[in-house]
Amino acid sequence: MQVGLKTATSSTAAALTRGTIDAPQSVKTRHITEIKEPRNPFPEAALLSTRPLRYNVQLNQQLTAVQQADSYLAETETQLLLLRHSPARGDMMDKAAGLQRLLDKRTQLSGGTVDRHFNVSLQQNTQVNFSLAGAEKLLQNPGGETLVFALGGSKRELTAVALPQEGSPRQVLMHLNVGLGRMGINARQDMTGHVKFSVDESRWDRVSQQLSVKGEGHNFPADSFTVLAVQAEQAQHEGLVQLAAHPEHGRENSSRMQSALEQITTQRGKLRAHQDRVRSRIDDMATPYTPQQAQDTARALGNVLEKSAESFSGLTRALGAQANLHLATVKNLLG
Structure with a gap:
């Protein structure tokens, strides 16, 4: 007794073989001239919102954390400098109130990336x-x-x-x-x-x-x-709170302010170094394809996937038929 089973193994293999997509010959020999454009200000917020697939989740989180930390430190630094150079008492009190608001909302404004010592913590909780x-x-x-x-x-x-x-x-x-x-x-x-x-x-x-x-x-x-x-x-936080509460204490506040400004400068320098490392990672993720090449590749891949549906369906039916064979039939075939 002979039982013939028609499978789609050959067609599946052909479909898988066709799935290997080679770049056009013209692309292999063409010399592409790279035009270097000026870098946009970090972290390219517009690019993040319109093309998020360029970045993996971890990198996206790092970009957000760096932006929040640098934004808060920059705003605090500006407020301290304005307070230092306030000519009149009334203006000094306004700047001190602005500094106090920044200190009260440090965790929210920095996204939890700046601790009480004004150290930046990007990878773990403060x-x-x-x-x-x-x-x-x-x-x-x-x-x-x-x-x-x-x-x-x-x-x-x-x-x-x-x-x-x-x-x-x-x-x-x-x-x-x-x-x-x-x-x-x-x-x-x-x-x-x-x-x-x-x-x-x-x-x-x-x-x-x-x-x-x-x-x-x-x-x-x-x-x-x-x-x-x-x-x-x-920590720095307590010293700045006292400075904001009594901005008129010139000599004592001067040392606190200088210490805070030096700490902020140090941390922003570390953030800039981190930004450079992130930019390098982004450059490594950049695709060498031109828009036309990307379209051709996507179209070819789509054709392969479209044809593979029939092969997959046939293979599924064949496997189902084999699974439903009676035990005696299988023994007869093997015997």
Whole structure:
């Protein structure tokens, strides 16, 4: 007994063979003269909106972050210079109010790319460094105490930390990080032996006001939660807030303003270097095709895909027929 099965293997292979598209001969031999045009101001916002497919998602996010950071730093720098050169007190107060508005909306205007130190953070969330009263005592005398930390707010968070009876400061920090890490808080010990904590700036308001702890009577009381005294690390932000509040304090404000301007200049320089790297990536992504070549290639690819539908349909039917063959028929064929 012979069973004939008609498949579309040959036609499929032909379709796949036809899918290899070679550039026209004229393109291979033609010498294309490159005309260098002046670069548009970074990051070419119009190009981003009209031809977004030139950029992958990660690159697009980097472009947006760089633009937001540079725009905020430039605006803050301009406001500081205007405040420095304000001739009259009334004008000085207006410029100080403008600076205060920029400081209040730093996170929103910069898209979260500029932290409290006016450092640019493009790849990760901005952090707030802070200290907790009594943290060093925990490292020196953990006493095997179990601590329950609570973080208030619209959704209260609780986490427990079981400290070792005895242990090195590093071991105690490891236990603290296991528990506090669930709240997004990280602890570390600096070169001087002081314990420093850090948290995403988006959670800082809750941590600074609503972080409490309950112990077992060794380091912290066991009968109720104790609100922890949280102290943020001094940063450029605080200095500029004081400058905006008292712009008339000339000598003290002069050093703060100069320090802030130097920091902004340094960060904008790093942004320009990053912009150059991004431009290089964009140049690498540029296609060598002329518009006509792109149309010809797309048309040829469309023809191949259009014809492949019939081959795919035939192959599907053949595979379906093979799958539905009776077991005895298959044995007869193989035998």
